Amino acid sequence: MRIVLFYSGIESFNYFTDQLVKELTYRNHEVFVLDLRNPSAEDPHSYAHFTSFLQEKVDLAICFDGFGLKEELFIELWNAQDTLAINILMDHPLRFHPTMEQHPRRYIQFCCDRNHVDYVRKYFGREVAQVEFMPHAGTVMEREQKVPFSQRKYDILFSGTYYRPKEQLAKINQWFPEGEPMNEFYKVMADYMLEHSELTTEQAALDTIRQLHMQVSDQQRKTIFRCSEPLDWMVRMYQRERVIRVLAEAGFDLWLLGRGWEDHPCAGYGNVHWLNDRIPFAETLSYMAEAKINLNVMPWFKAGTHDRIFNILLQHSLPLTDTSSWIDENYTAGEEIAIYDLKDLERLPQIVQRLLQDERRTEEMIQKGYEKTKRNYTWKNCVDQILQLCK
Structure with a gap:
């Protein structure tokens, strides 16, 4: 097939696009990536090169959060070419009402949470004829060897932004x-x-x-x-604030990677370390690999997934996360993943202490979680699901 994907102003989406391109190219599909930031005509991802690619029919257009599908120009283009448009939502569909109301004629939307699928079917069933659940994906890195657990730089790492809830x-x-x-x-x-x-x-x-x-x-x-x-967004930040505060006040060394942590109430604590403001998405994976435990706070996906969990396991680290019904159904707590309860954060320091002290058990959990994730939740699996729907 001839397939178009997109670069946008969201750096993590561009990384995800590159992972899809690798997998699609490996399967001998003809792929073009259009840079929506409008680079010079000489750039291989320019509109000039895109125009040349359009001389033959495009079978499939794949994007994240509507970039490359929602604009009137692209709606008309994909309709004219009878192209199947695939929109992979990385967040709640309540953010994307306009896209769901106006999109190419042949359109499939993926959601990372089963509640989100239900939301689309209930409130946008007429506008979105086909919506499917697809878990987020993680990246299998090609490192020669993993960092020995006892030699890792960080006991506890959190990768993500923080904004004041108020x-x-x-x-x-x-x-x-x-x-x-x-x-x-x-x-x-x-x-x-x-x-x-x-x-x-x-x-x-x-x-x-x-x-x-x-x-x-x-x-x-x-x-x-x-x-x-x-x-x-408020409730996400509120829970991130609580989780970090509980562990900081318990005396654990915490390492934070992302924007905004200078505004956290515990930012001045001696055991709270701010690693970096903003780094490319791919580099965060190397940080994850250097941590014994990677914290996760689910972005209010109560029946869904998040790529952070998959990437943590694929970097041979342990995700310590609140849960969702999907996580409960697909991972075994205490064997493949570590879970805490937002309603019982008083127990969180005990959970962390046990995981850090019993390194053998923690490494066994990581290995089991790694094996399951590598089998089921990589970009290869996403491409499998996309292409299956194209048959």
Whole structure:
């Protein structure tokens, strides 16, 4: 097949694109990557070279979060060529209502959480004819040997950004000024989400609607979901803040990799170390490989996956994460992965202490998790699923 993929301004997506390109090229497909940042005509990923590639029909266009499919130019182009458009969502579909409402005629959307699939089918079933669940993927590195467990630089590493939760919540004011009914609605919803960590964002919105005895139309309900994005970010950051605080106050050495950690309440602690502000996605994998334990806080995917878990295991490290129904069904806690409970963070220091002290058991967990992940959750598996749907 002749396939187009895309580079965008999101560096991690470009890394994911490269992984798909490697696998598709290995299978003898003809692949072109268009750089949406509009490089010079001489660049191999330029629009000029793209125009040449279009001289023959494109069978498949694959993108992340709609980049290369949602723009009117591309909708018309893929319709004219009768190209199958594949959109791999890396986040909650509530962020992508416009893309789900306007996209190429032949369109398949992948979601990384089964609740997200249900969301699309329930609220956008007419617009999105086919939506499928596909787990995130990890990268198998070609290192000569893994770093011996006892010689690793970091006991506990967290890779990801941090923003002050209150600043995320305050973004609601851009849409609904203080004092307006919907501003008050989202404040109530925010408190409810912080109290009920087991709920999805959309379920918290529905519960708040009922709690406040609101009468809303179907379209108003969808708008409420769409405008809940700042709360989705708020609760993620709130839980990241809690997890790091608990371990910092317990005295563990923590290593943080990503933007914003200078704003964390424990940033000044002597045992909290900020490694770097922003590095290329591929380099984070090397940091993961140097850690005994890599922390994860799920991005509010209650029935889904996250690439961080897969990448941690594929770097021969142990993910210590809160869970989801998908994780519970596909990994065995205490054998292939380590789990903590957001509702019982008082136990988190004990869990960490045990994992660091019993190195043999921890290494056995890593090996079992590595083997399962390598079999089932790599970019090869993603390409398998995509191509299966193209038959």
